[in-house]
Structure formats: C-alpha cells, structure tokens
Amino acid sequence: MVIHIVHGINLGQLGTRQPDIYGTLRLEDQIPILQTWLDAHFGGTELRSFQSDDEGALCAYLAAHNGPDHAFVINPGAFTHTSVALRDAVAALTCPIIEVHLSHTYARESFRRASLLAPYTRGTISGLGWMGYRLAIEGLVSKAGEVG
Numbered sequence: 001m002v003i004h005i006v007h008g009i010n011l012g013q014l015g016t017r018q019p020d021i022y023g024t025l026r027l028e029d030q031i032p033i034l035q036t037w038l039d040a041h042f043g044g045t046e047l048r049s050f051q052s053d054d055e056g057a058l059c060a061y062l063a064a065h066n067g068p069d070h071a072f073v074i075n076p077g078a079f080t081h082t083s084v085a086l087r088d089a090v091a092a093l094t095c096p097i098i099e100v101h102l103s104h105t106y107a108r109e110s111f112r113r114a115s116l117l118a119p120y121t122r123g124t125i126s127g128l129g130w131m132g133y134r135l136a137i138e139g140l141v142s143k144a145g146e147v148g
C-alpha cells in the first residue's frame with residue numbers, strides 16, 4: 001500500500017510560518033519520522049509526500065495516484081475552505097482519503113469551520129498537530145471507519 005501525504009497552499013513554509021499556530025517542525029523533517037513510525041508498526045506501507053501551492057497540481061496528483069493499494073492523507077491548507085476544484089477531485093477518488101489540519105480549525109475564525117472536501121473524505125482530524133497525521137495513517141492501514 002502507498003499512502004500519499006498531500007499538502008496544499010502555504011504548507012511548504014511549515015517550520016517558519018506562524019509557529020505559534022503551526023509549530024516549528026518542517027514538512028520535510030516530518031515525513032521520515034512518520035515513515036519510521038509506520039515501518040515499526042505497520043511494515044510494508046510506503047509514504048510519499050507531495051506539496052503544492054497550485055490547486056490544479058493538487059487535483060492532478062490525486063487523480064494520477066487514485067486506485068487500489070493507494071490512500072491519501074490531505075491537508076489542503078486554505079484550499080480546504082475555498083476550492084470547489086479540489087472538492088470535485090476528492091469526490092472522484094475511489095480510494096480512501098482522510099483530511100488533517102494541524103491547528104484546531106473549529107476554534108479559529110468562523111470561515112475555517114467549513115471544509116468543502118470533508119463530505120467526500122473518510123474523516124477529519126483537526127487540532128492535534130503532527131499526531132493527527134499518525135492517527136490518519138493508522139486509520140487508513142487499519143481500515144478505521146469501516147463498520148464491522
């Protein structure tokens with residue numbers, strides 16, 4: 001199985017961007033840490049990371065990697081609240097996808113409470129920082145959310 005960790009706009013700046021909200025850890029440092037954790041607990045699953053500030057590139061990446069034995073963890077950044085294009089791309093997926101936000105979006109400005117993507121995801125994790133990604137990956141490999 002391949003799990004794609006997809007980040008949208010402004011998330012390439014993690015580490016220096018509003019560290020009081022998003023922390024001081026960089027995206028490129030976190031992926032190997034997540035892979036090490038995954039190898040220790042769920043061997044045989046590969047993580048791939050993709051970040052773009054381009055809405056079209058994100059939609060194209062999802063479409064190109066949709067299929068059996070693939071799954072997504074996505075933090076779309078501000079596109080969460082604005083992108084009909086990304087919503088449509090997520091709706092078209094046949095493989096599972098979980099939405100993650102580092103910050104507690106429900107405890108911030110009111111516009112952050114709405115996600116255009118959420119209805120087409122298996123679930124959303126918000127406000128748990130990088131732990132949210134670990135939980136999402138665990139949900140995907142253990143098929144959490146499936147009844148029975």
Ligand code: DQA
Nearest residue numbers: 075076077078101102103112
């Ligand atoms: C974010 C929350 C979004 O509202 C914001 O636009 C981001 C980051 C998060 O991870 O907390 O860029 O997705």
